[in-house]
Amino acid sequence: MFRLDLQRLFLLLTTAAVLLTFANSYYVTYQVQKQLLIDSTLEANRVYAAKLAETTNNFLQNAQKQLAYSAKILSTDFDNESLRESETERLYQQSSFFNSVSIINSKAIITTVFPKTIPIKGLLLPENNRNPFNARKPLVSNPMVAPTGSYLMSISHPIFGMNEKYLGFITGSIYLHQNNVFFKLLSQHSYIDGSYIYVVDQNKELIYHINKKRIGEQIEGNHVIDSVIIGTSGSDKVVNSLGIPMLAGFAYIKRSGWGVVAQRPLENVMAELDVQLTEVVLKSLPLLFLILTIVLIASRYITKPLKALASQANHMYQNDAEQNILNIKSWYFEVHELKRAILSGLGTLKHKINQLNKDTNTDPLTGLYNRRSLDQLLEQWRELKQSFAVIAVDIDHFKVVNDLYGHDVGDEVLKHLSLLMKENCNENYIAFRNGGEEFLILLPSTKQADAHFFAEKLRVKIAQYNMPIAGNITVSLGISYWDSNSNDTIKITLKKADIALYQAKRQGRNCSILHS
Structure with a gap:
């Protein structure tokens, strides 16, 4: 399945954002300028029509x-x-x-x-x-x-x-079809922008028009003319008798009851706006290209450390993976945090990465990890050279419990003991059921003295706990330590923990012995 890499995705999104912003700015500018131009044209025509009406009124x-x-x-x-x-x-x-x-x-x-x-x-x-x-x-x-x-x-x-x-x-x-002062008065208007004026009488007949052939023509269906002949003045959009949209200003001539209309084709106004905005776009293109170039450079610069981290994520178990990650420049917060998290993951319990499904790696009675999980984890720690302490735990006189109360009560004792161990282990300590009433606790990166302190603390809590039906029980504990730099194998370390456990049994049980 094809997937975009981060750089292309970043470039695509930022380019789209820039182009959409530019297009939106153009659209908003166009709409605002369009309305401003329409409003200013309507107002200019209204003022001009009012001025012509006043001048005509004075002439009359x-x-x-x-x-x-x-x-x-x-x-x-x-x-x-x-x-x-x-x-x-x-x-x-x-x-x-x-x-x-x-x-x-x-x-x-x-x-x-x-x-x-x-x-x-x-x-x-x-x-x-x-x-x-x-x-x-x-x-x-x-x-x-x-x-x-x-x-x-x-x-x-x-x-x-x-x-x-x-x-x-x-x-x-x-x-009305000849030149006179009335025509000279009204014909002073400039027609180069497509605008023109006309005058109508109370019967909606043209008494002045730039096209003299239209003088005498009666105009119907024009709401501007309908408004001006009843004495109102103002401005509005209108479609003229030839079907052309116009921006018209109109004014009433009181002395004669006529109306004067100054109007300009909407198309001409929009053409002017198109010319202006085309010029704006052309002048904006160099800046747009500059921004897109900066976006391209920035996308490479921003995504480079993330691409490097992603590449190293596929080689996490190589010997030089940690050093390669350390060499990646994390110049902004997110990359720094991601890099720190990856390095932290490498330095913590890597066994969690490869944990198997709980159903196949835990003991069904106690919920603790089983011997299979123990073997897998120890193999991983051996490869990672993860030092650890190990505590072997065995219930004292467990056979007596089974003989006196039955195996069901014995199972309950095992469950409660497992729960006590889970509650007292921190997030890094891992408890296993090794078989029968025997348990192991692995303590990564924990020295022998700290492991012995933990074992004693756990022993006291178990001794003080009142088991259902069986009452109080005790355990014996043996502690050993595997140094990744030593010549001892993990198997020898586990054997040492067993030796220390048996020594605790010989010394009267309910105690913890540290293998020397």
Whole structure:
């Protein structure tokens, strides 16, 4: 089964983390910048639309003031044709507000027009163009078709004579398909970024558009136009009549009831963002490559001692294994602790590494290790040159116990004695049942004097223990020591422990003898 080594795993994970972090940063930056750019574009268009609305409102106000001034002059001598002609010419010449100026009398007949080349003088206003005539108040009309056939809007002011007699009105016309001050006012907007403006009247008809062919077109299904013609101003996303998503700012022109909309294609805004972030990515690539290079170097440096420890783990029983592990540089905490644990394991009871299953290596009655386990452990210690002390234990007069109380009671005595030995042995001392009522205790790295002290302590506790039914019993103990540097074999050491045990028996039992 294929398994990644630590270096490749470390490199894979850190590289993935770096790339995912970079991708996440790019995504978050993109989303934040996108929203900021959309918001700033919407706000810029709103401000611009409001400014255009204010400027247009001022234009209409000034135009109406000029018409009001002329109406006041004409009210004193309305029937004076020369005065009417001079006043219409003055209005036309003094500014570029109007494409034409006309005066209509109280019978809805066009009495005067300038330029004079416009052939409408003497004509009766059509019924559908009589809104300024009937209103008898200052008015900005909706687009209409003039008697000449031109598509225009008009700004008008009524003329009243003595006793508030209605004499007619004076009007300035702006031809929506021709250049005029209105177009010049609105066409100052820059279109290089795809943005443009348009103006709609209360009927949702375009009265200004960069594409003059669309002037007069009625727009439906546009919520921005629906909002602006009812007098609201603001900004919003919208899909225009051509199906193009737009970022629109809109403002209401109070004096005329029109709405001005400044908008920019969302695609153009996003294209600008794409250019910016592409540049960011390109400038970030050198740093990204540098980070990945550092990650590669770091992965080798960090995993090198772990790889060395893993390699030595497969050769734990070689003679030079400990020295090889000592030579591994453990420059960070985890490797240091792992190295220390391995060295500690080599210096402690290595027999635990090779312990066989308890069912085949322990005595079924007492739960102590059996003779097979003893032989295996002693062979391991011989190979590892592990010095140890050995205590041979034998129950005094055990035959009497069996004869008096039966073998069942004798078995209980063996069990309780084994439990006492287990409880008094530390984690390094190991007790074995050698056969019958004979036991062995191995004490690794323990000198004879310490082993004798332990044996005496164990003997006293056994003598004080009240066995079930059998009562108090005693044991005799023999102690010997195997030095890994001596010429004696382990077998001789075990024999010495037996000799010391028999000596304890001869000296009256219930004592421990140290083999000299």
